[in-house]
Amino acid sequence: MKQSLRSRILPLILLILGAAFILLPFVWMLSLSLKPQDEIFTTTISLLPSAIEWSNYTFALTETDIPLFLWNGLVMVTGILFFQILFAVPCAYALAQRRFAGRDVLFGLVVAALLVPFHVTAIPIFLGFAQIGILNTMWALILPFIQTAFGIFLFRQFFAQLPTDLFDAARGDGLSETAIVWRIAFPLALPASTAFAIFSVTAHWNDLFWPLIATTDPSLATPPRGILYFRDQESGDNVGPLMAAAVIVTAPLVVAFLLAQRKFIQGLAAGGLKG
């Protein structure tokens, strides 16, 4: 495919304009987070700060609960991922490499569950959690997500491609099925685990819907929930620190994405298709 210079220029200009639109909120967020107060509250345009001002970051990290929110987010996504793997991997292995009564029914349930967005189940789960008195706990944030039809589906597809002989040989060596799951199947599924982990961590770190419902205690706020607490307390006059907080909350995933782009794109692309 030969291309003349002219046929390259127009698409390039359009791509640059589009990229500028995509980057606009990122640049403005960074810029405000580095600007001194008086430069934020001015009506003259300046895309970049005149001098870099770190005090907004110091404020966000020392005078607010942002570090606590980050910690809550970390505990929540780690807990969710741990239980998801713990439940999904053995089930996926059984679906792919074992025959048992009801296997097809179970797989049908998994596929049906893929069609149910979390929002649909929120009211009954809230009622149930209120009944057993675990609203406003870390468990309330983790438990609804320990099931993962998507995880079971993803791992099952992966395990189904592995040769049955491999598992027969392991059984011949006297390994128990549980040992086969965790010492043979799971390590082999590293690519699937990576994609799944990226999807799960991103989805739950960024989620606002369930934390907004399940917790009213600010000390349990996850990063997105916490940012809203911070914004609503400050009633709009602490824009610099608020933007610094937004940068701090967004940074872990964006940095991870920049470091492992291909894995991220694979994981998020697969996860987003689950319907």
Add this chain to the structure above:
Amino acid sequence: MRLSRSKREGLTDLWLAGPATLALLAFIFIPVAIVAVLSFTNYQFGALTFDWTGFDNYIALFSSSVGRRAVTNTLIYVAIVIPFSVGFGLLVAVGLYQMTQWAPRWSNVFKTIYFLPVAATLVAMSVAWQMVLHPSLGIVNQALFSAGLPTPSWLSDRSLVLYTLAMIGVWQSIGYNMVLFLAGLAAIPAELYDAAEVDGAGGSWSRFWTVTWPMLGPTTLFVMVVTATNAFRVFETVATMTKGGPAFASDTLVYALYREGFVYFKAGYASAITMVFFAFLLVLAVIQFRVVARRVHYR
């Protein structure tokens, strides 16, 4: 001996698949059944009793102006996001795909930039958008002002707010669609382009219409359905920037279900909103299955 062996095998299956099955039942299937039942009651969270009210909640949803608003707003939002997000996603993908021929590194940089909003925390980015669109301090209105143009209240003007949110929805999803289209483009055999060139369709414009577009047709349908599915769930931007306001001008189904259920504790009514939302998504899922089936057919 044989029996005990098969029993042992059965126990192993139960041990492996049982916990996940229980979790699926407890957190998906039983809740779906409960929400369907609740939608026919007037249950309020915290109340001790409830009455069966038949279709009252659904009638209330479709006959009250607030309820209808949430439905139509969601449909308008989806109707805007689909063409723009899919259209721009396709343009970006085609542009980047050609760019890989002569500047693969830059093409990759662009790809990273366009995908950034998909990985970024949407609530934090919504707070950032709020400042970008701030009536007086935001960069958009500062630029418009200095160009002598009117400076709209993007997020508090009733006639504008839904379009502003849709624009942010497009911003958020272009990169995702770009990735799906790039996969579709990579699957087009290069011989088709050579054949087109032999037949005189050598320019990039005619190449696009004779080869790329027809070959991407099934992918495009698929991307449209996926975009619609995600757009129907719009919540984070609404909850962060407008709370459905002003005067319900940006109320959407998921935000309405949150507000009615968890702010006003009207569990029955919120369940009816949930079921309507679910019905829309199930229709899309059916379309998606048909599209996927057809895509297999084409190959």
